Amino acid sequence: MNRFNKKNIFTIVGLVLFYITVQILFNIGILDSYMELNIILICINIILAVGLNLITGFTGQFSLGHAAFMSIGAYTSAVLTAKLGQPFFIGIILSGIVAALAGVLIGIPTLRLKGDYLAIATLGFGEIIKILALNTDYIGGAIGFNDIPQYTNWTWAFGMTVLSIVVIKNFINSYKGRACIAIREDEIAAEAMGVNATHYKVLAFAIGAFFAGIAGSLYANYFYFIKPDSFGFMKSIDILVIVVFGGLGSISGSIVGAIVLSVVSTLLQSVADLRMIIYALVLFGIMMFRPTGLMGKQEFKGFKLKTIKKEVKASESFKGYESI
Amino acid sequence: MEQVFQQMINGISLGGIYALMALGYTMVYGIINLINFAHGDIYMVGAYVGFALTTFFNIGFLPALLISMAATSLLGIIIEKIAYKPLRKSPRITALITAISISLLLQYTMMYFVGPQTRTFPEVLESKSLKFLNGNVILDVKNIYIIAITLILMIALQFIVRKTKMGKAMRASSYDLEAAELMGVNVNKVISFTFAMGSALAGAAGVLVGIYYNTINPLMGSLPGLKAFVAAVLGGIGAIPGAVLGGFSLGIIETIVSANGGSVFKDAVAFLILILVLLVRPNGLLGKTAKEKV
Numbered sequence: 001m002n003r004f005n006k007k008n009i010f011t012i013v014g015l016v017l018f019y020i021t022v023q024i025l026f027n028i029g030i031l032d033s034y035m036e037l038n039i040i041l042i043c044i045n046i047i048l049a050v051g052l053n054l055i056t057g058f059t060g061q062f063s064l065g066h067a068a069f070m071s072i073g074a075y076t077s078a079v080l081t082a083k084l085g086q087p088f089f090i091g092i093i094l095s096g097i098v099a100a101l102a103g104v105l106i107g108i109p110t111l112r113l114k115g116d117y118l119a120i121a122t123l124g125f126g127e128i129i130k131i132l133a134l135n136t137d138y139i140g141g142a143i144g145f146n147d148i149p150q151y152t153n154w155t156w157a158f159g160m161t162v163l164s165i166v167v168i169k170n171f172i173n174s175y176k177g178r179a180c181i182a183i184r185e186d187e188i189a190a191e192a193m194g195v196n197a198t199h200y201k202v203l204a205f206a207i208g209a210f211f212a213g214i215a216g217s218l219y220a221n222y223f224y225f226i227k228p229d230s231f232g233f234m235k236s237i238d239i240l241v242i243v244v245f246g247g248l249g250s251i252s253g254s255i256v257g258a259i260v261l262s263v264v265s266t267l268l269q270s271v272a273d274l275r276m277i278i279y280a281l282v283l284f285g286i287m288m289f290r291p292t293g294l295m296g297k298q299e300f301k302g303f304k305l306k307t308i309k310k311e312v313k314a315s316e317s318f319k320g321y322e323s324i
Numbered sequence: 325m326e327q328v329f330q331q332m333i334n335g336i337s338l339g340g341i342y343a344l345m346a347l348g349y350t351m352v353y354g355i356i357n358l359i360n361f362a363h364g365d366i367y368m369v370g371a372y373v374g375f376a377l378t379t380f381f382n383i384g385f386l387p388a389l390l391i392s393m394a395a396t397s398l399l400g401i402i403i404e405k406i407a408y409k410p411l412r413k414s415p416r417i418t419a420l421i422t423a424i425s426i427s428l429l430l431q432y433t434m435m436y437f438v439g440p441q442t443r444t445f446p447e448v449l450e451s452k453s454l455k456f457l458n459g460n461v462i463l464d465v466k467n468i469y470i471i472a473i474t475l476i477l478m479i480a481l482q483f484i485v486r487k488t489k490m491g492k493a494m495r496a497s498s499y500d501l502e503a504a505e506l507m508g509v510n511v512n513k514v515i516s517f518t519f520a521m522g523s524a525l526a527g528a529a530g531v532l533v534g535i536y537y538n539t540i541n542p543l544m545g546s547l548p549g550l551k552a553f554v555a556a557v558l559g560g561i562g563a564i565p566g567a568v569l570g571g572f573s574l575g576i577i578e579t580i581v582s583a584n585g586g587s588v589f590k591d592a593v594a595f596l597i598l599i600l601v602l603l604v605r606p607n608g609l610l611g612k613t614a615k616e617k618v
Contacts, residue, residue, distance in 0.1 A: 042350050062417065115416070116359055120557055123550070123600055124595030131592040233550070237424055244421055276432035283425035288410060291418040 043157035051211035057248035060184030065126030071231030073213025074220035088151035099213025107205035133228035144227030146203035152222035247293030326460035339575020340474030345552035346567035348522025354498035359459035364549015365430035370527025551600025560611025
C-alpha cells in the first residue's frame with residue numbers, strides 16, 4: 001500500500017496548517033495564556049481518552065485505574081527533569097516506557113479477571129499507587145512535587161496528541177487491533193479462533209498506559225507542581241467519562257468528548273459551588289438519553305476503520321442471537 | 325496478649341460497619357449486577373440524618389437510628405426508580421457511570437446545603453466502659469452498641485432472606501432474574517425491596533460510624549464505600565455470608581495494620597489483599613464459580 005497517497009498528504013498538510021495557525025494566534029496574542037492552559041489540558045485529555053478507549057472501548061477491558069499510569073508518568077518525568085536535570089525529550093519518552101512497564105506488570109496478573117472484578121482490581125491498583133506516592137518522601141509525599149521545569153508548550157502537546165491518535169488508529173487497523181476487537185466481541189470465540197487473548201489484552205493495556213504516561217509527563221511539566229491526590233480515583237473516572245461520553249470504540253468520539261467536557265468544565269468554574277452538581281446532572285442526562293455516547297461507534301470521515309462494517313454486522317447478529 | 329484483645333474489639337467494631345455496607349453492595353449486585361457506587365453516599369446521608377435528629381430534635385439514639393434507616397431506605401428506592409430502572413437493559417458501563425453520577429450528585433448536593441466542614445456528632449451514648457485484664461482491655465459502650473446492632477441487623481436480614489416469601493423471591497431473582505419473572509415474581513418490587521434493605525443497612529452503618537468516630541462530612545462516604553465494596557468482593561460478591569466475612573476480616577486486618585505502625589498504608593493494604601485474593605480465587609472467598617457459556 002502506498003503510504004504517500006493523496007489522503008495522507010492532505011491530512012498532514014491540514015495538521016501542519018492547523019498547528020501553524022494556532023502558534024501564530026499565540027504569538028500575536030489573540031489566544032492568551034489562559035487559553036493556552038485550556039488548550040493544553042484538552043490535548044492531555046485527548047491523549048488519556050484515546051489510550052483508555054483502546055483498553056475499554058476496543059479491547060473491552062474495564063479499567064478504573066487509568067490515572068495511576070498518568071501519575072507514574074508525571075512523577076517519572078518530574079524526577080528526570082527536576083532532580084536529574086535531563087532534557088524533556090528523555091523525560092517524556094521514559095515516562096511513557098515506565099508507565100507501559102507498570103501496565104504490563106499489573107496487566108499480566110489482573111487481566112485474567114473479567115468485567116467488574118477487573119474494574120475493581122484496577123481501582124485498587126490506582127489507590128495503591130496513590131498511597132505509595134503519598135508516603136514517599138523523595139518525591140514530596142503528600143505535600144507534592146514542586147519546581148518542575150515548565151517545558152510543555154503547544155508544540156509538544158500538539159505533537160504528542162497527533163502521535164497518540166495516529167499510533168492507536170493504525171494499531172486498531174492492524175491485524176493486532178482486529179484481534180483486540182475480536183476479544184471485545186467474544187473472548188471465548190476469539191480464543192477458539194487462535195487469538196492469544198492474554199497477549200493482546202496486555203498489549204492494549206501497555207499501549208494505553210504508555211500514552212497515559214506521556215500525558216502525565218506533559219501535565220507535570222506544564223503545571224510546575226504535582227501531588228498524588230490529583231491522580232486519584234476521581235481522575236480515572238473523569239477519563240472514563242470522556243471515553244463513554246464520546247462513544248466507546250470511537251476515536252473521533254474521544255477527541256470530541258475531551259474537547260466538549262473540558263470546555264464545559266471550564267465554563268462551570270464561574271459557578272464553583274454548583275459546578276459538581278451540574279457536572280453530575282449532565283453526566284446523568286447523557287447516560288439516560290444517549291447511553292452510546294455522542295458518536296456511538298461512528299467515526300468522522302478519515303478516521304473510518306476498515307473493519308467497521310463487518311464489525312457492526314457481527315454485533316447485530318450477536319444481539320439477535322441473545323434476544324432469542 | 326492484652327493488645328491482641330483490644331485490637332480484636334476495635335477490629336470487630338470497624339468490621340461490623342464495613343459488613344453492614346458490604347451487605348447492601350452484595351445484595352444489589354446479586355440481583356441486578358450493578359456496582360452501586362452511590363451506596364457509600366447513602367451511608368453519608370444516613371449519618372447526616374442521624375446527626376440532625378440527635379442534634380436539632382434531641383431524639384434518643386435508637387429512635388434516631390430507626391428514622392435514619394427509614395429515610396435512607398426511601399432514598400434508595402427513589403434512586404433505584406429514577407436512575408437505575410430505566411437503564412436495566414443497557415450495557416454495564418452505562419449503569420456504572422450513572423451510579424457514579426448519582427454518587428457525585430448526593431455528595432455535592434449535601435455539601436451545597438450543609439457546607440463542606442466536618443461536624444461533630446453529639447455524644448448520645450453515655451461514655452461508660454468495661455475494663456478487663458487490669459484495665460488494659462477497654463470495652464467501650466460504643467463498641468458494645470455497634471457489635472450488638474450489627475449482629476441484630478444481620479440476623480434480621482438472614483431471617484428475611486431465608487424465611488419470608490419476599491426473601492424467597494429475592495433469592496430466585498438473584499439466581500436468574502428472567503426465569504423468576506416468568507414464574508410470576510414481581511421483579512420490580514423485589515429490586516425496590518432489595519435497594520430499600522441495602523440502603524437501610526447503609527443508613528444504620530452511617531449513624532453507627534457517627535457515634536463511633538464522632539465526626540461526619542459530606543465526602544465521608546467515598547472511601548468507606550470503596551472499602552466496603554472491596555469487602556463484598558473479598559467475600560464473594562452476591563453471597564450474603566461472604567459480605568459479612570469480608571467485612572469483618574477487612575476491619576480486623578485494617579486495625580492490626582494500623583496498630584503495628586502502618587496506619588498510612590492501611591488503605592493500600594485493603595486493596596492489596598483484594599488483588600491477591602482475586603488472583604487466587606477470582607470469585608472471592610465464598611463466591612460461587614460461575615461457568616462460562618459459550
